Amino acid sequence: MTTLESVFLGATETHSPAEIRKALAAGLDPRKPIGGRTPVQWMLEMYYRSDLFPECLRILLDAGGTLEDPVLAPVLLNDVEGLRRALAADAALILHRTNLVSTFTPLIGATLLHVAAEYGNLAVARELITAGADVNARADVDAFGLNGHTPLFHTVNSNANRSEPLMRLLLESGARADIALQGITWGQGFEWETTVFDVTPISYAQLGLLPQFQRTEKDIDHNIRLLLKAGVRPVPPLPNIPNRYLHPRK
Numbered sequence: 430m431t432t433l434e435s436v437f438l439g440a441t442e443t444h445s446p447a448e449i450r451k452a453l454a455a456g457l458d459p460r461k462p463i464g465g466r467t468p469v470q471w472m473l474e475m476y477y478r479s480d481l482f483p484e485c486l487r488i489l490l491d492a493g494g495t496l497e498d499p500v501l502a503p504v505l506l507n508d509v510e511g512l513r514r515a516l517a518a519d520a521a522l523i524l525h526r527t528n529l530v531s532t533f534t535p536l537i538g539a540t541l542l543h544v545a546a547e548y549g550n551l552a553v554a555r556e557l558i559t560a561g562a563d564v565n566a567r568a569d570v571d572a573f574g575l576n577g578h579t580p581l582f583h584t585v586n587s588n589a590n591r592s593e594p595l596m597r598l599l600l601e602s603g604a605r606a607d608i609a610l611q612g613i614t615w616g617q618g619f620e621w622e623t624t625v626f627d628v629t630p631i632s633y634a635q636l637g638l639l640p641q642f643q644r645t646e647k648d649i650d651h652n653i654r655l656l657l658k659a660g661v662r663p664v665p666p667l668p669n670i671p672n673r674y675l676h677p678r679k
Contacts, residue, residue: 433452433455433457434463434464436451436455437449437452437457437463438471440452442475442476442477444477444479444481445481449485449488449489469490472485473486474531474532477588478588478591479591482505483506486505486506497529498528498529500522500527501541501544504541504544504545504550504553505544508553509553509556516560523560523561523562525540526538526539526569527539527540531616531617532619533583533587534547534578535568535578535614535615535617537576538568538569540563540568540580541553542554542563542564542580543568543579545557545595546592546595546599547592549592550595551594551598554595564599564604565604566579566580567579575610575613575624576612576613576614578608578613580599581605581630582613582628582630584599585630585631585634586634586636588644590651593648593652596652596656597655606629606656609627610628610629611627611628612625612626631656634649634653635653637649
């Protein structure tokens with residue numbers, strides 16, 4: 430049986446502004462939890478990434494939904510003017526740290542630039558860098574020495590490669606492609622949670638080829654080449670990236 434909640438969840442999974450509006454018009458309460466999460470939390474935690482995400486989130490917020498950390502609103506909405514106003518009112522926001530459930534790379538002790546990178550919001554990322562955001566700022570490290578990643582890590586194997594333009598922006602702005610971490614716990618708290626060890630941006634990009642990461646080989650190949658060049662490393666012949674013998678190029 431189709432319920433109002435299931436219709437809404439389907440709309441958040443596919444980023445359908447029209448269907449979200451229909452659900453709200455039919456009586457969906459943007460403040461009432463569904464399965465333990467508020468509608469805004471569902472929107473933030475869904476697997477999909479697209480240019481329609483800010484519009485979908487805006488609809489929920491305008492209807493009365495709330496963010497646990499309101500500082501994140503202009504970043505998640507890709508709202509450059511809103512971000513400028515917030516920074517003008519409080520310049521210290523450029524140093525703000527937040528915790529946010531992330532479907533992929535963790536957002537624990539993350540900066541606003543980490544959040545922009547995770548959601549592929551290029552316009553606000555550019556504004557944050559212009560305002561002085563540290564492109565090599567580290568997220569928190571957990572009790573096992575894992576994470577501590579920079580915003581770049583959020584961009585190298587993003588869903589549908591949505592954050593590739595942001596990856597290039599970060600590299601052009603001085604993001605280091607050679608930072609080495611003890612590891613990252615990817616998709617923490619979700620059924621696809623995967624802890625990977627001894628990680629650099631390049632190796633993390635390659636991990637996009639793991640089946641649970643669900644990234645395309647063509648995108649991973651492209652990103653690895655960009656990262657190698659940015660690290661001032663020669664790009665050797667790469668005859669089998671990505672798996673050309675399994676999937677010959679036409």
